[in-house]
Amino acid sequence: MDRVPVLKLGDLLIVSIQIDLQDQSVLALQEDLADKVVETGARGVIIDITAVEIVDSFIGRMLSTIASITRMLDAETIVVGMRPAVAITLVELGLSLGGVRTALNLEKGVALLNHLDGARAVTAR
Amino acid sequence: MTVPVDAGRRRIEELLEQHEGQVLRRWFEIAGAMSGGHVDRGGAAVPFGEIYQALRRSLGDSHDGSDLRGLLADLSRSRARQGFTPSETANVVFGLKEAVYEIAEADGSPEALRGFVWFSRIVDDHGLFTFETYAAARERIISDQAEQLLELSTPVVKLWEGIVAVPLIGTLDSARTQVVMEKLLQMLVETGSEHAVIDITGVPAVDTQVAQHLLKTVVAARLMGAECVISGIRPQIAHTIVTLGIEFGDIVTKASLADALAHALRQSGVEFVKGRGRRVTVRTEEN
Missing domain, CATH: 1.10.490 (Globin-like)
Structure with a gap:
């Protein structure tokens, strides 16, 4: 089974999925990410699915689960680079990935995380 | 013989x-x-x-x-x-x-x-x-x-850096909505736009099916990380939508394309300066 690598960049974790997602590897990713978030104290996780061409309902649901888990650990998850065909598939499957933030690409994802952090600092004041 | x-x-x-x-x-x-x-x-x-x-x-x-x-x-x-x-x-x-x-x-x-x-x-x-x-x-x-009609009637236009619009003209059916949806989403990726305006001024009637298609498009755009605004809703259409009990949820709807553009600009943090030094800000509240 292929394991999806989790990269650390500053206080962000970046996951770039380059393989065809199997149920097993998604489950492994979920565990790895939770471990890594605790280990590094990351404030944000970006999952890049630019290379993913096929998703099913299981993987769609796992993205939601991952977002919920990382939020529990005080890290915001952003899914970036979803292809139009994938988005249409998910909508047709009736999945709207509630609770998952999305951005068009990695750059915009990082910008969104920074923006969210800024907003959080303001409300804390 | x-x-x-x-x-x-x-x-x-x-x-x-x-x-x-x-x-x-x-x-x-x-x-x-x-x-x-x-x-x-x-x-x-x-x-x-x-x-x-x-x-x-x-x-x-x-x-x-x-x-x-x-x-x-x-x-x-x-x-x-x-x-x-x-x-x-x-x-x-x-x-x-x-x-x-x-x-x-x-x-x-x-x-x-x-x-x-x-x-x-x-x-x-x-x-x-x-x-x-x-x-x-x-x-x-x-x-x-x-086929030509399908091609002609679904242009995706760029209104501003990061803002695209789809002016829909004519009756919407499943096939057309599919084309519009795919074109819009493709355009979002190509131009890296985070805001999209779907203008339905030219749509003669909105029924539950059309509304469903619109909602699907908006949700798909959201999944990709872009926000959609629906504009050009005429009074009768607003009436129909409410009478049919269609819920647009938290989707932003505006009466005119101008309002939608202003909204999208505001969301992307663009400010306007009018005339000589007389400053009129479009920005209201950041959310």
Whole structure:
């Protein structure tokens, strides 16, 4: 089974999925990410699915689960680079990935995380 | 083939050869009269001579009907494009029967009349063939037009850096919405736009199905990380939507494209400065 690598960049974790997602590897990713978030104290996780061409309902649901888990650990998850065909598939499957933030690409994802952090600092004041 | 039929057939072939000029003239007249007042445009475009020669070749020993079929196919295709009715097109072919009948009658021999029955069956076949080609050509035109319409009616335009708009015109059905959805999402990726405006000013009516399609598009765009604003909702349409009990949820809707653009600009943090130093901010509250 292929394991999806989790990269650390500053206080962000970046996951770039380059393989065809199997149920097993998604489950492994979920565990790895939770471990890594605790280990590094990351404030944000970006999952890049630019290379993913096929998703099913299981993987769609796992993205939601991952977002919920990382939020529990005080890290915001952003899914970036979803292809139009994938988005249409998910909508047709009736999945709207509630609770998952999305951005068009990695750059915009990082910008969104920074923006969210800024907003959080303001409300804390 | 029985002997009398064979004899009749030979007789008709002879007659066709002998009276070529006369038949052609009559045929031209009859076809002109049949195409109901369109004599000039009906008669001139038909290559009677060529068709006649091809027909005689197909009757001959070679039985090579491909020339004739090709000519007839061309004829019915061009007529379909020019807007002739199918009857007018087929009548051009059937006119030949009448012209040949006159010759056969003048000849008076039983062979000629027997042969005419055989000949008439052949002309009927060719008439039906033109009918079929005509219908096929028409269908092709219709499907081409439908495709062009689909292409024409769904432009995705860029309003601002990071803001694209889709002005929807005409009735929305599943096929069109699919095209619009795919084009919009593709455009979002290509231009890296985070805001999209779907303008439905040109949509005559919104029912539950159309609303469902719109909602799907908005959700798909959201999944990709872009926000959609729906604009151009006319009073009657707003009324219909509420009466139907359609929930647009947290999707932003605006009355006009201008409002939607202003909203999108505000969301992307653009400020406007008006005139000399007189500053008018579009920005209100950051959310």
